[in-house]
Amino acid sequence: MSTITLEDTERRKAWGFVAPALLWTVAFFIVPFLFMAAMSLWSRQSGQIIRVWNLDNYFAFFEKDSLFKGLTNSLEITLIVTVLSVLLAYPLAWIIAERVPKRFQRLALIMAVLPFWTSYVVRSYSWLLVLSRNGVINQTLMTFGLISEPLEIASNRTATVIGFVHFFVMLLTLTIYANLIQLSPNYRRAAADLGANALQTFWHVILPLTLPGIMTGAFLTFVLCIGDYVTPQILGGNNELVLPQIIMLQLGRRADFPMAAALSIILMLAVTVAYVLCARWLKIERA
Amino acid sequence: MRDVLTKVASFAYAGLIYGFIFLPVAVLVLFSFQDGRLPVPPFNGFSLQWYEAVFADRKLMAALANSFVVAIVSSLIACLLGFLAAYALARYKLPGSALQRGLLIAPMTVSYLIIALGLLTVLNTFGIKLSLWTVGIGHVVINLPLCFAIIYSSMGDHHINIERAARDLGANDFKVMALVTAPMLMPSILAAFFLSVTFSWDEFIIAFLLSRFDVTLPVEIWSLLRSGLNPKTNAIGSLVFLVSVAVLAVLELTLFGKTKKS
Amino acid sequence: MTAPVSVHNATKIFGAFTALDDVSLDIEAGEFIVLLGPSGCGKTTLLSILGGFQSPTKGRVVIGGKDMTSVPPAKRPTTTMFQDYALFPHMKLRDNVGFGLRMRGMAKAERDEKALGFLDLVGLKTSADKKPHELSGGQRQRVALARALAVDPDVLLLDEPLGALDLKLRRQMQDELKAIQKRVGTTFVHVTHDQEEAMAIADRIVVMNQGRIEDFGPPADIYMRPRSVFSAGFMGEVNFIPGTVKHRVDASALVDTSVGDIALPLKSFTVGAPSPGQKVTLCIRPEHFRRAGEAEGPVVSLGDATITGSAFFGTHYRCHLKPSSAPDLSIVAHMPQSADVADGQILPLAVNLADIVALPAQSGRS
Numbered sequence: 001m002s003t004i005t006l007e008d009t010e011r012r013k014a015w016g017f018v019a020p021a022l023l024w025t026v027a028f029f030i031v032p033f034l035f036m037a038a039m040s041l042w043s044r045q046s047g048q049i050i051r052v053w054n055l056d057n058y059f060a061f062f063e064k065d066s067l068f069k070g071l072t073n074s075l076e077i078t079l080i081v082t083v084l085s086v087l088l089a090y091p092l093a094w095i096i097a098e099r100v101p102k103r104f105q106r107l108a109l110i111m112a113v114l115p116f117w118t119s120y121v122v123r124s125y126s127w128l129l130v131l132s133r134n135g136v137i138n139q140t141l142m143t144f145g146l147i148s149e150p151l152e153i154a155s156n157r158t159a160t161v162i163g164f165v166h167f168f169v170m171l172l173t174l175t176i177y178a179n180l181i182q183l184s185p186n187y188r189r190a191a192a193d194l195g196a197n198a199l200q201t202f203w204h205v206i207l208p209l210t211l212p213g214i215m216t217g218a219f220l221t222f223v224l225c226i227g228d229y230v231t232p233q234i235l236g237g238n239n240e241l242v243l244p245q246i247i248m249l250q251l252g253r254r255a256d257f258p259m260a261a262a263l264s265i266i267l268m269l270a271v272t273v274a275y276v277l278c279a280r281w282l283k284i285e286r287a
Numbered sequence: 288m289r290d291v292l293t294k295v296a297s298f299a300y301a302g303l304i305y306g307f308i309f310l311p312v313a314v315l316v317l318f319s320f321q322d323g324r325l326p327v328p329p330f331n332g333f334s335l336q337w338y339e340a341v342f343a344d345r346k347l348m349a350a351l352a353n354s355f356v357v358a359i360v361s362s363l364i365a366c367l368l369g370f371l372a373a374y375a376l377a378r379y380k381l382p383g384s385a386l387q388r389g390l391l392i393a394p395m396t397v398s399y400l401i402i403a404l405g406l407l408t409v410l411n412t413f414g415i416k417l418s419l420w421t422v423g424i425g426h427v428v429i430n431l432p433l434c435f436a437i438i439y440s441s442m443g444d445h446h447i448n449i450e451r452a453a454r455d456l457g458a459n460d461f462k463v464m465a466l467v468t469a470p471m472l473m474p475s476i477l478a479a480f481f482l483s484v485t486f487s488w489d490e491f492i493i494a495f496l497l498s499r500f501d502v503t504l505p506v507e508i509w510s511l512l513r514s515g516l517n518p519k520t521n522a523i524g525s526l527v528f529l530v531s532v533a534v535l536a537v538l539e540l541t542l543f544g545k546t547k548k549s
Numbered sequence: 550m551t552a553p554v555s556v557h558n559a560t561k562i563f564g565a566f567t568a569l570d571d572v573s574l575d576i577e578a579g580e581f582i583v584l585l586g587p588s589g590c591g592k593t594t595l596l597s598i599l600g601g602f603q604s605p606t607k608g609r610v611v612i613g614g615k616d617m618t619s620v621p622p623a624k625r626p627t628t629t630m631f632q633d634y635a636l637f638p639h640m641k642l643r644d645n646v647g648f649g650l651r652m653r654g655m656a657k658a659e660r661d662e663k664a665l666g667f668l669d670l671v672g673l674k675t676s677a678d679k680k681p682h683e684l685s686g687g688q689r690q691r692v693a694l695a696r697a698l699a700v701d702p703d704v705l706l707l708d709e710p711l712g713a714l715d716l717k718l719r720r721q722m723q724d725e726l727k728a729i730q731k732r733v734g735t736t737f738v739h740v741t742h743d744q745e746e747a748m749a750i751a752d753r754i755v756v757m758n759q760g761r762i763e764d765f766g767p768p769a770d771i772y773m774r775p776r777s778v779f780s781a782g783f784m785g786e787v788n789f790i791p792g793t794v795k796h797r798v799d800a801s802a803l804v805d806t807s808v809g810d811i812a813l814p815l816k817s818f819t820v821g822a823p824s825p826g827q828k829v830t831l832c833i834r835p836e837h838f839r840r841a842g843e844a845e846g847p848v849v850s851l852g853d854a855t856i857t858g859s860a861f862f863g864t865h866y867r868c869h870l871k872p873s874s875a876p877d878l879s880i881v882a883h884m885p886q887s888a889d890v891a892d893g894q895i896l897p898l899a900v901n902l903a904d905i906v907a908l909p910a911q912s913g914r915s
Contacts, residue, residue, distance in 0.1 A: 017372065024427060025393070028425070029394050029397075029428050032402075035408045115311070118527065122315065122523075126521075129318060136314050184635060187635050190635040190696075192623050195649055204651075209638070229492055234512065261408065264398075264401045267401065271396065
C-alpha cells in the first residue's frame with residue numbers, strides 16, 4: 001500500500017521551497033563552523049599545520065597571559081559598554097515615548113539613530129577626530145586654557161568604550177522605545193487609578209514590563225560588542241588588545257589558523273554563556 | 288512647578304545625548320571641507336578639494352561600485368531564499384520545523400568574525416580563490432536569517448485563506464507566491480531587503496577576510512586609515528553618510544510613508 | 550463604600566468634534582447605572598471624565614458631595630475597570646489585586662489577605678499564584694473586577710468590560726456583575742453598546758447619542774415609554790408611523806396617520822402634551838400588534854394588512870406586513886408561535902392603545 005497522498009505531494013513541494021535556504025546555511029555556515037572547530041584541535045608548528053587532534057591551543061589560551069588577557073579585556077569592556085549604553089539610552093527612549101508629542105516621535109527617533117548611516121569604519125574614525133591629541137576636545141580645552149597639555153583620551157580603553165557606547169546608545173534607544181510604545185496606555189492609567197505616583201508606576205509597572213526589551217537589547221549589545229574588531233582596533237591603541245584583535249593577529253602576522261579557530265570557539269562560548277544568563281528574559285518576550 | 292522642572296530636565300538630557308550622538312558626525316562632515324591637510328581644528332576655510340580627490344581616486348570608486356553590486360545581489364538572494372523558506376515553514380507542516388527555523392536563524396547569534404573565519408578555513412581547504420563572490424556568499428549567510436525572520440514573522444495566519452482562495456481559483460504555488468503572497472507581504476519584504484542592503488554595504492570584517500584584489504568600500508576606507516587623520520577619509524565618509532540619509536529620506540517619504548497609512 | 554455622583558453641564562470638545570454636549574446627570578449612591586449608546590456617542594468620554602483621565606472642557610463632576618472636576622484619578626474615590634483589563638502581566642493575581650493596597654502602604658501580609666478575600670469574591674481564590682496569561686478571558690475580567698474593588702472605591706467605572714467575551718460567557722458575567730454589585734453596594738457606572746446587556750444589569754439606563762443624553766430611566770421605562778425616537782430605536786425593534794396631531798379632545802389627542810385617524814390618550818405622549826398641527830412619530834413594538842378581536846382592553850384598529858414575508862423565531866413568527874391603507878409602509882409584527890401564518894394572508898391589525906408611544910417627529914437629527 002504505497003499510495004501517494006495529497007499531503008505527500010504538498011510536503012515534497014514544501015521541502016523544495018525550504019531546501020535552498022537550508023542548504024545555503026548548512027554549506028556556508030554549519031560546515032565552515034565544523035571545519036573551524038576541527039581546525040582548533042590541530043596546531044601549527046614551524047609554518048606547518050600538524051593534523052594531530054589535541055587541546056594544546058586551549059591549554060595555551062589559559063596558560064599564556066597575552067591570550068587570556070584578551071578575553072578578560074573583552075569581557076570587561078563589553079560589560080561596561082552594555083551597562084553604560086542601557087543607562088544612557090533608557091531615559092532617552094522614555095523621553096521620546098512619553099515627553100515628545102506623538103507626531104514628532106518618529107522624527108525624534110530617526111534623528112536619534114541617524115549616525116547609524118555613517119559607514120561603520122568611518123564612525124570609529126570620526127571619534128578619532130574628536131578624541132585624538134590634536135582632536136576637537138583637546139584643542140577646544142586648550143583654547144579656553146582649561147588644560148595646558150593634551151589629554152590622552154584616544155588610543156586607550158576609554159576611547160574604545162566611547163566609540164562603542166555611541167553606537168549602542170542608538171541601537172538601544174530604538175529597541176527600548178519600541179518596547180515602551182507597545183505597552184497599553186491602560187497599564188499606566190490603571191496604576192495611577194489605583195493610587196501609584198509617577199515613580200511607583202515606573203518602578204512597579206513600566207520597568208518590569210520593559211525588562212524583556214532591555215535584556216534583548218543588552219544581549220544584542222553584548223554579542224555585537226564582544227565580537228567587534230574595528231572599534232577597538234581604531235580607537236583602542238595597542239596596550240589592551242581584545243579577543244577579536246588577538247584572533248586577527250593570529251591570522252595576519254603568524255598565520256596560525258588553528259589558534260585563531262580555537263580563540264573563535266572561546267569567543268562563541270562567551271556569547272553562549274551570556275545567552276544562557278539572559279535566556280530567562282529573552283524567553284518571556286514570546287509569551 | 289515639578290512638571291516644568293521634569294520637562295526642562297528631560298529636554299536637557301535629550302539635548303545632551305543628541306549632542307553626544309551627533310558630535311562625531313558633525314566633526315566628520317565639517318572637516319571634510321577643510322582647506323588643509325589635517326581634519327582637526329582650526330578650521331582653515333571651506334574647500335571641496337577632498338571631494339575632488341575622492342572622485343579622482345579610481346580604487347575608491349571601484350570599491351564603491353563593488354560594494355553596491357555585492358549589497359544588491361547578496362540582498363536579492365537572501366530575500367528570495369528567506370521568502371521561500373518562510374513560505375514553506377509558515378504554510379506547510381514539515382517535520383522538525385522548529386529545528387529548521389533555529390538553523391536558519393542561527394547565524395544571527397554568531398559574530399561576523401567567526402562566520403568569516405569559518406568560511407575562510409573552508410575556502411582555503413578547498414583552494415577556492417577569494418573574490419567578490421566569496422564576500423557575497425558571506426553576506427548572504429549573515430542576511431538570510433534576517434530576511435527569513437522578518438518575512439516569516441509577517442506571514443500571519445489571516446493570509447492563509449486568501450492564498451487558499453487563489454489556489455481554489457486555479458493558481459499554482461508559484462503563481463500564488465508571486466501574485467498573492469509576495470504583494471501582500473511587500474512592506475516586510477522591502478524592509479528586509481533594505482535592511483540587508485544596509486548591513487551588506489556597511490559590513491567590514493567578512494569583506495576584509497574574504498576578498499583579495501577587488502574590495503568593497505569599507506575595506507578600501509580601512510586601508511585609507513593607515514595614512515592617519517586625512518580629510519579625504521572625511522570626504523568619503525561624509526559622502527556615504529549624506530547619500531544614505533538622502534536615500535533614507537526618499538524611502539521614508541515614499542515607500543514607508545505609504546505603507547504606514549494603508 | 551458608596552457615593553452619589555453628579556455631573557453638571559459637562560462638555561468635552563476635541564478640536565472640531567464635540568464628544569460631550571452639555572450633559573447633566575444625577576446618580577444615586579449604590580445604583581447600577583449603564584451608559585448605553587452607539588460608538589462615538591460620548592459614553593466612554595463621560596466615563597473618562599468621571600474617572601479623571603480626561604477633564605471636561607466645561608462643567609463639573611461631583612462625587613460624594615465633593616467637587617472632583619480637577620482631581621487626578623489616584624485621588625478620586627473611583628476605580629476603573631479597563632476594556633483590555635490592563636492586568637499587569639508580570640504580577641501574580643494576588644499582586645495584581647493587592648497593587649492598589651500596596652500603593653496605599655499596606656503591609657504585605659495584610660494586603661495578601663485582603664487580596665485573597667477579593668479573589669474569593671470573584672471565585673478565583675485558588676488561582677492566586679497564577680499570572681494573567683494563564684487565565685481565560687472571563688477569568689481575567691474577574692481579576693480586573695477584584696483589583697478595582699480591592700481599594701474599596703465609592704464608585705466603580707466599567708469600560709465595556711464584557712466586550713471581548715463570547716455571548717454565552719457574557720450573559721453569565723452579567724449576572725455575576727449584578728450579584729457582586731448588590732453584595733458590595735458600590736455605585737457602578739458601566740459602559741456598553743449592547744442594549745440587552747444594559748437591560749440585564751442596570752438599575753437605570755442612560756441612553757446617549759451624539760454627545761447628549763437621549764433618555765434616562767429604569768430599563769422597563771426606557772423600553773416601554775421611550776422619550777426619544779433614537780432611544781426607542783436603540784432599545785430594540787420598533788415600527789415608526791408618522792402622523793400629525795389634528796386636535797385635542799379632553800384627555801386625548803387625535804392623530805392623523807396613513808393607517809387612519811388614531812385617538813391617543815395624553816399619557817402616550819411621553820415628552821409632554823402635543824399641540825394641534827404638530828408632527829409626531831408613533832412608536833409600536835412588533836410584539837404589540839394583535840389580530841383585531843384577539844386584543845384586550847381599549848384597542849386601535851389599523852385596518853387590514855397583507856403578510857409579505859415571515860420567518861419562525863421560536864418564541865414567535867416575525868412577519869413583514871403591508872397595510873392596505875398605506876401600501877408604502879412596511880410593518881414588522883410578531884405573531885404567536887401557534888399562529889397560522891402564510892405569505893399573502895390578509896389580517897385585520899390592531900394595537901392596544903396603551904402600547905403606543907407618540908414622540909415629536911425628529912427634524913434634522915437622527
